[in-house]
Amino acid sequence: MDLILEKWDEILETLRKEHELSDVSFKTWLQPLKVHAVQNDTVTVLVPTEQMGLNYISKKYMLPLKVAISEVTGQDYEIELILPEQTKTKEVKSLKPQINENIEKANLNPKYTFETFVVGSNNSFANAASLAVAESPGEVYNPLFLYGGVGLGKTHLMHSIAHFILEKNPQTKVLYVTSEYFTNELIEAIRNGNNTAMAKFREKYRNIDVLLIDDVQFIIGKESTQEEFFHTFNDLHGAKKQIILSSDKPPKDMETLEARLRSRFEWGLIADIQSPDYETRMAILRKKEELDGYNIDDEVIKYIATNIKSNIRELEGALNKLIAYANLEKREINVELAEKALQDIISPDAPKEITAELIIQTVADHFNISTTDISSQKRNQEIVYPRQIAMYLCRKMTDTPLKSIGNLLGKRDHTTIIHGADKIASDILTNESTKNVIEIIKKKISPN
Numbered sequence: 001m002d003l004i005l006e007k008w009d010e011i012l013e014t015l016r017k018e019h020e021l022s023d024v025s026f027k028t029w030l031q032p033l034k035v036h037a038v039q040n041d042t043v044t045v046l047v048p049t050e051q052m053g054l055n056y057i058s059k060k061y062m063l064p065l066k067v068a069i070s071e072v073t074g075q076d077y078e079i080e081l082i083l084p085e086q087t088k089t090k091e092v093k094s095l096k097p098q099i100n101e102n103i104e105k106a107n108l109n110p111k112y113t114f115e116t117f118v119v120g121s122n123n124s125f126a127n128a129a130s131l132a133v134a135e136s137p138g139e140v141y142n143p144l145f146l147y148g149g150v151g152l153g154k155t156h157l158m159h160s161i162a163h164f165i166l167e168k169n170p171q172t173k174v175l176y177v178t179s180e181y182f183t184n185e186l187i188e189a190i191r192n193g194n195n196t197a198m199a200k201f202r203e204k205y206r207n208i209d210v211l212l213i214d215d216v217q218f219i220i221g222k223e224s225t226q227e228e229f230f231h232t233f234n235d236l237h238g239a240k241k242q243i244i245l246s247s248d249k250p251p252k253d254m255e256t257l258e259a260r261l262r263s264r265f266e267w268g269l270i271a272d273i274q275s276p277d278y279e280t281r282m283a284i285l286r287k288k289e290e291l292d293g294y295n296i297d298d299e300v301i302k303y304i305a306t307n308i309k310s311n312i313r314e315l316e317g318a319l320n321k322l323i324a325y326a327n328l329e330k331r332e333i334n335v336e337l338a339e340k341a342l343q344d345i346i347s348p349d350a351p352k353e354i355t356a357e358l359i360i361q362t363v364a365d366h367f368n369i370s371t372t373d374i375s376s377q378k379r380n381q382e383i384v385y386p387r388q389i390a391m392y393l394c395r396k397m398t399d400t401p402l403k404s405i406g407n408l409l410g411k412r413d414h415t416t417i418i419h420g421a422d423k424i425a426s427d428i429l430t431n432e433s434t435k436n437v438i439e440i441i442k443k444k445i446s447p448n
């Protein structure tokens, strides 16, 4: 509800612009529309006219409104129009289930749950530890420290724990953030230079039941962040609140981590995730295929699982690329097509190549949005910023021609790519958060 309400004016404005509505049409039909309720992905819109007006709006503006909502919020909703006299009967339904609001508040990806997580020998210990923590937060292993290489499922497991806890007890205050987000918020509070900003920051992070901090290795070397994090940790741990951390290495190998933090990280349980074996890679591809509603030949799945070994993000990226390629070429998916579509990813002799596709996938994952969003025509800031970062990194880290980058990013022309990349290049010089984000994503793309 909050998201739609907050963005309602922007939604109507987007619709007005995209359909070049005259002032009079806008004022007559759209401006008076009010959000009455949002429930289970249906937005109930109050039409304060009479039946004729409702019929007309339904015929003429229902679809454009749906599209505008999807563009602005990044989510698809059904729309139901109602007249003022119907509001009484609808009132009971006006609360969106609390659990969905909590998932939004906690910053969770709805797809990352235990149900969609494939358990193999590489991650069974981490999975069991995560489930134990999810069942008894703050009681058994505190903190839970998950570590493993890039793209192996740490974030997915963390979100699974949070979903599980919220499902069981929707009142629990759960917050997932990346350590980079934590750092940026802290920098912002310090920059504001007043006690209220710091107090707000502390209130936010210390007044929760379950805190999940991803990629905690990025706070190393940032003194004030380590200091603040140390106090947050102590407060929460002392109050028996659950802390879950992830990193690319175990605490003992985090050389520049302050000793007092390292010892705290080791208080609870440390669980690692290794690269998946062949069977697990097959199972992950099968799961993804099932979730996305495809039915791909076994030989093709075997081909991908045999050739992409180390990183699950790349494994999924290869499958996505193959599907996109087949759709574009209007061809059936078979091993021959897979060899062609994936030749720049699967090349037995060449060292691992950094492709524009890998960059786009990594940026999307980092911002918790889909690659479809990045390549869409959406212009809201939550999508534009990651898109520009993808433009910048594709230019910096690959030789991909501007035209191809543009095609991958929603058929944009080369001037848009140059503009987006330049914008980020100048942002890096003045904005510490952008500098941090770029540093982190670069490491995810190329860890060494």
Ligand SMILES: Nc1ncnc2c1ncn2[C@@H]1O[C@H](COP(=O)(O)OP(=O)(O)OP(=O)(O)O)[C@@H](O)[C@H]1O
Binding pocket: 112, 116, 117, 118, 119, 123, 148, 149, 150, 151, 152, 153, 154, 155, 156, 157, 215, 248, 284, 287, 312, 313, 316, 365, 444
């Ligand atoms: N065991 C698994 N089952 C199903 N999907 C998985 C599994 N492990 C990872 N994935 C998928 O692989 C992708 C990358 O995983 P995730 O983002 O959790 O990795 P990560 O270890 O947090 O990476 P990073 O170090 O870059 O933060 C996600 O789309 C995730 O859903």
